[in-house]
Amino acid sequence: MKGKKELLADILFNSHLVGLFKRLPLRNKLIILNYHRIRPNDPQFSTPFDDGVYNLDADEFARQVKWLKSNTQIMSEKDLLDHKQDGFFIAPKTSAPCVVITFDDGYLDTYTLAYPILKYYEVPAILFVATQMVRDRQMAWWDVIAYLIKRCAKPFIRFGGRQFPLGDERKEAIAFFLLRMKQEKYEHTKYLLSELSEACEVALPAPELQDKEILAWKEIREMAQHHIAIGSHTHTHRVLSTLSPAAQKEEMILSKLMIEENLGQPVLSISYPVGEPHYITVETSVIASVSGYLLGFTTNTGVNDWKSIQPYGVKRTARLLEKVSTVSLLTVLPGLFSWDSAASAQIKRMETHPTYADAYYRLGVIHLGQGKIEQAISSFQQAVDSNPDYTEARIKLGISQGFAGRYDEAKKNLSVILEKRPSFADIYYYLGIIHASNKQILLAVQDLEKAVTINPAYKDAILKLGVLYCQQQQYTLALTMLERASRLDPPDQDLLALVEAGRNIIAAHGDESSDLVPLFASYVGNSDQIDELVKGFVTHLSISPNLNDIMAIVEKGAFPRDNLESLLLLFQDYKAIFPEYSDIHYMLGILYKKLYQNQDAERCFRESIRLNPNYVKARLNLFNLLKEQGRFQEAIEHGYALERFNLLYPGLYCGLAETCLELARYEEAEKFAGKAIAMRPAYQRAQQVLQRIRERL
Template sequence: MRGKKELLADILFNSNLVNLFKRLPMRNKLIILNYHRLRPKDPEFSTVFDDGVYNLDADEFARQVKWLKNNTRVLSEEELLDCYEDGIFIPPKTSAPSVVITFDDGYRDNYTVAYPILKYYEVPAILFVATQMVNARHIPWWDVIANLIKRCAKPAIRFEDQPFSMDTQKMDAIAFFQLRMKQEPYERTKYLLQELADVCEVAFPDPGLQDREILTWEEIREMTQHKIAIGSHTHTHRVLSTITPNAQKEEMILSKLIIEQETGRPVISISYPVGELRYITSETSNIAASAGYLLGFTTNTGVNDWRSIQPYTVRRTARLLEKVSTVSLLTVLPELFTWDSAASYQIKTMETHPTYADAYYRLGIIHLGEGKIEQAINNFQKAVQANPEYTEARIKLGISLAFAGQLDEAASNLLFILDKRSAFADVHYYLGIIYASKRQIPQAVEHLEKAVMINPTYKDAILKLGVLYCRQQQYRLALDMLERAGRIDPSDKDLQALLEAGQNIVRTYGDDCSALSPLFSSYIGGSDQIDELVKGFVTHLSISPNLNDIMAIVEKGVFPTENLESLLHLFEDYKAMYPGYSDIYYMLGIIYKKLGRIPNAEHCFTESVRINPNYVKARINLFNLLKDQNKLQEAIEHGFVLERLNLLYPDLYCGLAEACFGLQRYSETERFAAKAIAINPAYLMARQVLNKVNEYYDKVQNDNPL
């Protein structure tokens, strides 16, 4: 039993007998310790979040690090990778036990408590970060569950016929909901936190409180300067066994891209969320390799034998890390702690027994992915007939009906959800899109405003609300939305440029200037193309909740070739699944362009604008690509289409001026160069083109004097 082993560890450590075991040959073992959170020294400390992720306090961690420093070989990520030669791991030449220290998730105490201790003892570690947690400043789902239940003031709660007393069963309730998140398919738990908040009648934790729990990128960058390697813990920390292989690939690629962009260092390691073997899939290792990782770490899978280590299922232990006595004995005599024996290493995937509602829902998802909308609608309808409270099935039914043009039925299904749970930002957003499609603009505005009120950082809702304000000729409100979106995402250079242009327009022409409409048109599509927006929106939901994040990073970032190749495979897979989705072709065009494969890029941009002629960014990229290849006549045809949108893009008009000059269309050259200069008077390139035209006119006049 574990208690007896802890007692033995205490006896051996306190009597210094543990040092005798250091003489045993330990070169064949690698012990990787998996920490999460550390408590401060305060004996009165308590948390409003999950108690289960706190391993120990600062003093105890300092004792452990000191012991490990003096009695083991603590390897860095780089040193561990250096041990991998010709397909096998070779142990370092030392008689001391080999140890790696790791932390998961990205909590602030990793910086405030653990980092100073590691830095003082000059001990390396690997910190695995869930990037959405850092970017969005949101605590992870297990902490939200614990917080909601701890704050629940009701005497009891009931969830799907499962009762819990809030006087005596709060810990049981926390464990119940956390296990559901680990075991149920993602589509079944997507709204579980909101449902739990409704049941508990408690609001989500205060954003400021959440922010204080989470690392910042500045803190992470500082740690990289002092022997702390940063690895991926995926993007959203979704349990990999609950999502599709493509979703796993997205999680791994997106997290890697974000960390490399923020730290300027390559990311070579990933730890799988809740990484026991039951919570990963047979595809996970191959996906990690294809995403560009060199090492993949599991959780609570035991101790490694050097020569049998598999690089994408490296074993770690998070157990028995509470005391220096157990950590010391674990490192010098790991065989003593083969608790659960083979069960720790080989846990079979739990068989699921879906209800009829689940079966219909999953079949609907498959049909939606295949583009078989009618079959998808039929199956989602059967799912909600079997379980009228099946929120995600009803949402998918609503957006499928919208895609099929059955807008009244779509709205009815979404309103059914709001009758039960009025604080669903996503549902208000979907209804805003649907009412806009029906040209019921006041209702659309009402729901989009509610979405933004519930989630003030809902960028898509804010921008679409700006479009509708333009439709209502409320231009000041439209500009407010543009400014608000800009504050949410200051790294979006396109959005910042549009914001600056909008502010210039208002300063020049006043608040009631209709010229604001093209700003939104250039960014998210023409305001008279809401049907197209709905179509793209529905397709996007059936693909991936991370797609917008991936697109934004890929558009603006500079990446190694291997990262681009991983992204290329991901989007080629999506193209095969969703051949009618213009965003997929657009992103493929961007990736091919970054890889220097220009014919492929041209083809993809061409397909993107064929599918959606109002896709401004795709057409601009196609225009520039054609111009750079000296395909000037084709380029200006696309340029003229863009000109009709009255975009405030000086680069576009300068490019048109250059293309027209190359075709000896000098009057048009002069017109476009002047237009670029009018938008940006300091535009040197446009002035140079204009000078060339003037030089040509001077030459003609000199050659043909009156």
């Protein structure tokens, strides 16, 4: 049944009376329309995923775009920014309503259905992409929730002590879990999807089913070349109000970096996931600004008055976009539709008070950052005692106990999770690390193999398994793990180089060669350093699930200065919380080096090495930095320390040769240059160094 306003919209549009309202002065208004998905025109169309994100079908979208093209001034992202001066917005000189078309998320139908219509009518738009969705080819959490509940054959499910009927009440069950994901802290919902999968007795959607729903970078690049600006929708699409300020910052920065890396152009705008006022925080707009964005878009917050637009609180509406009649009335009589009451009703539904379990959990994380492992264990134990189903607290408890050498307690806690969720790959991974730390290598191998069986794309588990295969002298299997990890991450050139080196060793010395061991030592550490690995897992778990992604992008990428400065602020925040973590100091060194602040870079590399003397990459960067500054005597000491690792890095030995040449240590220089050439016969720089050495001898 139509509401009164929808009925009024139909009457006015169909009688052409809506045109009369176009004469009203609307120069002060900016209406931003927020679409998500477009349905095919087939009336029999259905989706195994969330129905709620489909706004309309392709024919209706074409009618809307045609009407908007003829009756409004449709603006691009560039147009918006061109009307921004000194932090304020200036209305265009037109009496027509100003409209911006936006799409969120990164669904394929944006390209296959919406983009051809936009292109035909030569209409600009902004597409906000959630980068994890595109990179990992995985549907977002709301789609997975809908998929699991739709496919569940049980009359009801039990979850968290509650019972949910699944007859005609599936929509209510879906709405409950969607609201839970929106409202509860990340630590409580991190494993909700896999837990719901088990409760429904439905497997998570197959990769091929998810893949065909999601945009690829090739398609995004094409749209970006045809008047579709690409903005960020964060990385994981987690609701920002459920995240700490530091986690919000990394979500924004990581997404921005990934888009810029794939498109080769700056990302200027962000739309906040589920961006109604109660789903963002007071810090969100400031974080968006310091992360390098120029505009930040909210959701379902109404219509903008040009004179009062907040650059990081730009209003959008996703409501009443199903029909051209309501869209037409929305653009010419925006005040007719009130959003404030709906927003107030939603705010009243929020339950924001933290539980005692949350307080204990957060205290445990703080203790980890301070290196107070026993206090962390105590706090996590209290969190678990308060809420036995607090999975994230139990995981941190088990890992912390393992690091403290309390292996039996660690295994007991992690095994509790496996009793309820026997297909939890992460838990087998952590158990593998615990067993390796306790020198139970066979059990460690079994656990890691189980993790990889459950999740064949588990790169970290694959690499750690390679370490243990090396210790067992199963070198061919170890190389197979390197190759497998490299196929999962083709852009990782360091890993690809190690694979090639490993193949050369096998070809030259056979598959029993222990020379493969340094390959793993240089990339991921060795089994004798397993305690350091466990410490790293504890800290990574405490800092962020995205930390490895951010570090990989920072190390390999070239960025504008603004991006580097945003990243510098992020890692400085990390350092304040985790001052004893060597990776953070290393990444600060990399950022300072990219900013040509060599003195600060040197200080950070030295601190990283002080905290972890076996940190190869930190020492290698310090060696190169000192060599570039002509401080050869200092550099050579770090070079000799690196030589002890037996690394298969031709660049290192060429650098050692150059340093020894400057110090007139010609025989050593010749030895190092020869070693570099033996690893890479076509290494022209090493050949030139060798020629210079022989001229001196």
